[in-house]
Amino acid sequence: MSRNKPVKYSALGLFKRGLSGKEWPRVWRDVELKKTYDVVIIGAGVHGLSTAYYLAKNHGVKNVAVVDRAYVGGGGSGRNTAILRSNYLTPEGVRFYDRSVDLYRHLAADLNFNVMFAPRGHLTLAHNDGALRTMRWRAEVNKVQGIDSEVIGPEEIKKLVPYMDVSDETRYPILGALYHPPGGIIRHDAVNWGYARAADAMGVEIHQKTEVLGINTAGGKVTGVRTNRGDVSAPIVINCTAGWATLIADMAGVKLPIITHPLQAAVTEPVQMFLSSVVVSGSLHVYVSQTDRGELVFGASTDPYAAYSMRSSLEFTEELAGHVLELMPSISKMRVLRQWSGLCDITPDFSPIMGFTEVEGFLVDVGWGTYGFKAGPASGEAMAQLAATNKTPEIISAFDLARFEEGRLASERGAAAVGH
Amino acid sequence: MILIPCPNCGPRNSSEFTYEGENKERPNAATATKAQWRNYLYLKNNPLGWTTETWYHSSGCKKFLVAERHTMTNEIRSTKALGHQGGAS
Numbered sequence: 001m002s003r004n005k006p007v008k009y010s011a012l013g014l015f016k017r018g019l020s021g022k023e024w025p026r027v028w029r030d031v032e033l034k035k036t037y038d039v040v041i042i043g044a045g046v047h048g049l050s051t052a053y054y055l056a057k058n059h060g061v062k063n064v065a066v067v068d069r070a071y072v073g074g075g076g077s078g079r080n081t082a083i084l085r086s087n088y089l090t091p092e093g094v095r096f097y098d099r100s101v102d103l104y105r106h107l108a109a110d111l112n113f114n115v116m117f118a119p120r121g122h123l124t125l126a127h128n129d130g131a132l133r134t135m136r137w138r139a140e141v142n143k144v145q146g147i148d149s150e151v152i153g154p155e156e157i158k159k160l161v162p163y164m165d166v167s168d169e170t171r172y173p174i175l176g177a178l179y180h181p182p183g184g185i186i187r188h189d190a191v192n193w194g195y196a197r198a199a200d201a202m203g204v205e206i207h208q209k210t211e212v213l214g215i216n217t218a219g220g221k222v223t224g225v226r227t228n229r230g231d232v233s234a235p236i237v238i239n240c241t242a243g244w245a246t247l248i249a250d251m252a253g254v255k256l257p258i259i260t261h262p263l264q265a266a267v268t269e270p271v272q273m274f275l276s277s278v279v280v281s282g283s284l285h286v287y288v289s290q291t292d293r294g295e296l297v298f299g300a301s302t303d304p305y306a307a308y309s310m311r312s313s314l315e316f317t318e319e320l321a322g323h324v325l326e327l328m329p330s331i332s333k334m335r336v337l338r339q340w341s342g343l344c345d346i347t348p349d350f351s352p353i354m355g356f357t358e359v360e361g362f363l364v365d366v367g368w369g370t371y372g373f374k375a376g377p378a379s380g381e382a383m384a385q386l387a388a389t390n391k392t393p394e395i396i397s398a399f400d401l402a403r404f405e406e407g408r409l410a411s412e413r414g415a416a417a418v419g420h
Numbered sequence: 421m422i423l424i425p426c427p428n429c430g431p432r433n434s435s436e437f438t439y440e441g442e443n444k445e446r447p448n449a450a451t452a453t454k455a456q457w458r459n460y461l462y463l464k465n466n467p468l469g470w471t472t473e474t475w476y477h478s479s480g481c482k483k484f485l486v487a488e489r490h491t492m493t494n495e496i497r498s499t500k501a502l503g504h505q506g507g508a509s
């Protein structure tokens with residue numbers, strides 16, 4: 001198997017290249033699709049790429065193809081609002097997402113790629129007693145798991161975010177917030193590219209513009225996939241396709257309890273840094289953070305009906321602007337630069353589905369809804385272990401597909417996102 | 421914004437409606453097995469294409485309607501009233 005030797009990135013290397021004016025080499029290879037692999041991963045987003053990376057790095061499984069209908073990070077992995085946190089509601093959820101934040105913290109060094117992780121702190125606002133009660137619950141669950149998380153009052157919020165209107169003059173006065181200092185933001189494209197580059201360097205093949213048209217099975221076992229570039233045989237096929245997850249699973253005859261909803265987001269023109277924390281408001285259906293470039297990134301709740309359409313709407317921008325101005329009236333003159341939409345694969349309990357299906361060798365890493373990006377490294381690590389050892393790692397054992405049949409739902413409805 | 425042609429009120433913005441979801445036949449409570457209930461509760465077709473679904477005109481006539489909608493283009497090709505019972509999802 002050919003190995004790709006990527007250039008080692010460093011400040012000195014950058015300086016030298018700048019002086020010599022030499023072109024940078026391709027970051028990952030573009031190779032012919034082979035006829036057979038040990039593992040085929042469908043979906044070149046953060047989940048697919050991190051699974052491939054950890055398969056090669058931790059388990060020595062390098063004959064792996066990551067195939068994607070479009071391009072690396074073109075789905076949810078490049079459309080999310082890049083927020084990281086681990087202050088979930090169930091102990092299983094908290095442990096899992098904390099592992100992810102932990103991996104993210106060291107990712108730049110692991111991948112030799114600057115992923116621009118900024119642990120600036122994360123605030124979830126409570127505008128009513130019910131929300132405040134859930135915050136206290138979450139804070140206690142978090143503390144038991146060793147996660148830095150506490151409920152703070154309006155004065156402390158004002159200190160962290162001076163531009164926030166914490167008065168009781170507003171329509172939905174702020175009663176308090178769940179403050180999670182290790183939370184923050186990261187550059188999502190860099191994470192995708194970093195994983196792709198590092199996986200490729202170990203021999204993993206990334207095939208963009210390679211659409212899976214069918215999944216071949218024989219005797220209840222998966223045997224490979226049919227693509228627009230020909231048939232590929234593999235004993236293990238992993239579905240990491242988020243919003244399109246049910247379409248792929250249908251090809252293998254596996255039904256998933258998932259509904260696809262679009263989620264819209266928007267970004268403003270860049271301004272000087274004034275907002276250090278990530279601010280989330282469930283009641284107002286909005287989350288805001290400021291990127292290193294100075295743009296404000298806004299996300300909302302999912303659109304209220306199932307759809308695969310990724311069109312943006314004016315009603316979304318209007319509603320979003322109203323909600324953001326309720327929190328921070330002083331930014332009313334800022335202009336929205338662009339808006340976009342991504343697809344979320346929502347499960348009934350707002351927890352993901354990872355693991356085996358009734359078709360042997362057909363594994364799923366889906367149902368990520370609105371919280372998939374922050375889970376990327378931990379799910380990749382766990383799915384790689386599962387695929388390599390054929391055993392479910394303890395950290396994801398609560399998130400199997402069988403839980404829906406057996407009535408063991410892992411309800412994260414209260415902490416997964418906003419506006420559910 | 422999707423414009424939903426309500427059989428009672430005419431074309432209205434989708435924000436006036438509550439989305440009830442894909443239509444599904446409810447199993448007979450007397451005879452249904454666990455697997456049938458699970459199927460009814462959790463599994464949807466989630467198709468990319470035409471789907472038949474129920475909407476409730478919560479800020480309008482307060483009646484349920486069944487619509488045929490394309491999940492990629494959001495085009496609605498037919499709607500019909502569901503009567504007072506509704507809640508087919």
